[in-house]
Amino acid sequence: MTALLDPTSERTVQKRQLSPRLPDLGEGTVALLDISKPRGDVFIKRLDELFSERGVSVKHYRKPTFSKPAPLDLRQQIAAECTAVVEALAD
Numbered sequence: 001m002t003a004l005l006d007p008t009s010e011r012t013v014q015k016r017q018l019s020p021r022l023p024d025l026g027e028g029t030v031a032l033l034d035i036s037k038p039r040g041d042v043f044i045k046r047l048d049e050l051f052s053e054r055g056v057s058v059k060h061y062r063k064p065t066f067s068k069p070a071p072l073d074l075r076q077q078i079a080a081e082c083t084a085v086v087e088a089l090a091d
Contacts, residue, residue, distance in 0.1 A: 025056045028083025033070070034062040035089045043088045
């Protein structure tokens with residue numbers, strides 16, 4: 001069994017099922033979400049290159065600040081436009 005840890009609250013443990021793995025990333029679009037930490041854009045650029053080399057379509061998104069969750073409208077946009085998300089942080 002795989003455990004998913006949620007850093008937003010240590011007092012209340014919520015059990016969640018993991019989303020099923022996608023059979024082929026080439027059939028959808030991957031969101032690359034920069035959380036606005038320093039050098040996150042460097043990491044996102046490299047991920048874009050690696051996905052693109054494999055024929056995977058990507059779209060870029062950026063949170064306004066790393067210290068808060070992504071705004072609801074951004075999350076909804078990503079969900080509507082993409083099949084999967086890679087959230088990238090760096091320092």
